Amino acid sequence: MSTLIYWFCNDLRLADNPAFTQACLKADSLLPVFIHDSKEQETVYGFERLGLHRKAFLRASLDDLKAQLRAQGSDLLEFSGQPSEVLLQLLKDSAADAIYCEQIEAPEEIEQVRMLQEQGADVNEFWQSSMLDPLTLPFELAKMPDVFTAFRREVERAQLKFAQPINAPKKIPSLPAILSQASMLPTTAQSVSHPYLLGGASHAQAHLKQYLERRLPDSYKETRNQLIGMDYSSKFSAWLALGCISARDIAAQLSDYENRYGANDGTYWLWFELLWRDYFRFIHFKYGQKLYRASGLTGVPVKPSYAPSFEQWCTGNTGTDLVDAGMRELHQSGYLSNRMRQIVASYWIYDMQGDWRAGAAWFESQLIDYDVYSNQGNWLYIAGRGTDPRGGRPFNVAKQTQDHDPREIYRKLWLSS
Numbered sequence: 102m103s104t105l106i107y108w109f110c111n112d113l114r115l116a117d118n119p120a121f122t123q124a125c126l127k128a129d130s131l132l133p134v135f136i137h138d139s140k141e142q143e144t145v146y147g148f149e150r151l152g153l154h155r156k157a158f159l160r161a162s163l164d165d166l167k168a169q170l171r172a173q174g175s176d177l178l179e180f181s182g183q184p185s186e187v188l189l190q191l192l193k194d195s196a197a198d199a200i201y202c203e204q205i206e207a208p209e210e211i212e213q214v215r216m217l218q219e220q221g222a223d224v225n226e227f228w229q230s231s232m233l234d235p236l237t238l239p240f241e242l243a244k245m246p247d248v249f250t251a252f253r254r255e256v257e258r259a260q261l262k263f264a265q266p267i268n269a270p271k272k273i274p275s276l277p278a279i280l281s282q283a284s285m286l287p288t289t290a291q292s293v294s295h296p297y298l299l300g301g302a303s304h305a306q307a308h309l310k311q312y313l314e315r316r317l318p319d320s321y322k323e324t325r326n327q328l329i330g331m332d333y334s335s336k337f338s339a340w341l342a343l344g345c346i347s348a349r350d351i352a353a354q355l356s357d358y359e360n361r362y363g364a365n366d367g368t369y370w371l372w373f374e375l376l377w378r379d380y381f382r383f384i385h386f387k388y389g390q391k392l393y394r395a396s397g398l399t400g401v402p403v404k405p406s407y408a409p410s411f412e413q414w415c416t417g418n419t420g421t422d423l424v425d426a427g428m429r430e431l432h433q434s435g436y437l438s439n440r441m442r443q444i445v446a447s448y449w450i451y452d453m454q455g456d457w458r459a460g461a462a463w464f465e466s467q468l469i470d471y472d473v474y475s476n477q478g479n480w481l482y483i484a485g486r487g488t489d490p491r492g493g494r495p496f497n498v499a500k501q502t503q504d505h506d507p508r509e510i511y512r513k514l515w516l517s518s
């Protein structure tokens with residue numbers, strides 16, 4: 102009899118989840134768990150790593166997953182603590198043979214797995230969060246091109262679009278009999294939901310369906326730099342971040358859409374942006390921990406300056422209207438357009454001479470779509486400490502205001518609320 106633990110992380114779905122499917126195939130009994138990391142409660146900057154909007158989206162996503170597992174006679178058990186410690190205890194309590202989970206190639210997650218393995222745990226990780234399968238790339242990840250355009254050209258030359266998604270497992274093994282309920286979490290948590298972005302795989306699929314049915318990909322290229330509303334960009338990011346839907350599933354449905362209505366600039370541009378997401382993932386295999394140094398890949402030190410101007414930036418009280426509107430939108434809704442993310446990040450780094458790591462930490466706390474690879478990658482990119490050969494992306498706020506909010510509609514919307 103084999104008992105396995107399935108450790109859900111940023112893959113809160115049953116469909117196209119190869120790691121979970123493998124666990125289901127291998128186990129006679131399976132214990133699906135989610136662990137609320139106790140480290141999520143603190144940052145060196147004095148705010149929570151998991152802000153209210155993120156908590157709400159996570160809660161809804163876990164409830165959705167739990168309901169799907171229960172519908173198949175299983176369940177999701179939630180625990181709180183240091184993940185490797187909780188898992189080691191669970192291995193003991195349930196007499197499980199091994200842990201299955203998705204692979205996350207970021208320092209803290211790598212460390213958790215290392216600690217588990219050091220204690221003799223058998224951990225089976227599966228890479229599954231990218232649109233492309235890294236094994237099909239025409240280069241080794243350790244030698245991937247540093248510059249995005251070179252990376253994209255090689256991917257296009259090899260005619261890679263996406264790896265085929267797989268179905269949800271047909272049967273989920275039953276729960277093991279012996280379970281310690283002592284450290285299980287109650288399912289209520291204080292949180293604020295985004296009015297439209299609701300967590301969970303069911304909402305992710307419903308959102309994608311309506312996005313495609315309303316033919317919004319066709320206008321994506323023209324609208325993607327706008328600032329107000331649900332439709333100017335896809336809003337896939339929050340569901341992707343927690344894995345409520347996979348990038349492969351989105352790409353496959355986008356490909357069906359192209360077969361039906363024809364490919365166009367909009368559908369290409371959406372794929373192109375999903376490729377940026379892959380790029381920031383894959384670059385972690387090449388540079389790893391180096392991406393988390395203050396100097397990034399450059400060796401240029403950072404002056405750690407964040408107070409008191411940091412508070413002005415976070416709360417949207419810098420005195421620069423466009424930046425303040427953006428920072429208030431972020432805090433009030435947990436979301437910000439890509440254009441505004443670039444503008445406020447650049448303002449913090451170049452105009453306020455702030456430490457990019459503090460800015461990245463605030464985004465981590467606030468963004469419902471917080472994703473370790475994309476957040477780190479984009480902040481490094483703007484700060485000129487990543488792989489961008491241009492060495493930094495300062496944005497001229499006056500020009501951005503003129504280009505993107507000439508009639509003051511966006512500023513009025515967020516500054517008056």
Ligand SMILES: Cc1cc2nc3c(=O)[nH]c(=O)nc-3n(C[C@H](O)[C@H](O)[C@H](O)COP(=O)(O)OP(=O)(O)OC[C@H]3O[C@@H](n4cnc5c(N)ncnc54)[C@H](O)[C@@H]3O)c2cc1C
Nearest residue numbers: 334335336337338374375378439442470471472475476479
């Ligand atoms: C400073 C900064 C921090 C960021 N932090 C995050 C983060 O924590 N999580 C996150 O998902 N995105 C992050 N982004 C990237 C981007 O802003 C968001 O992915 C996008 O705005 C999400 O909205 P959308 O789903 O409507 O995107 P769309 O414009 O509809 O794009 C479709 C998808 O492509 C991917 N994508 C688009 N742009 C990027 C990009 N620049 N980098 C990586 N992937 C991209 C996303 O998965 C997105 O859902 C950050 C950008 C900046 C400038």
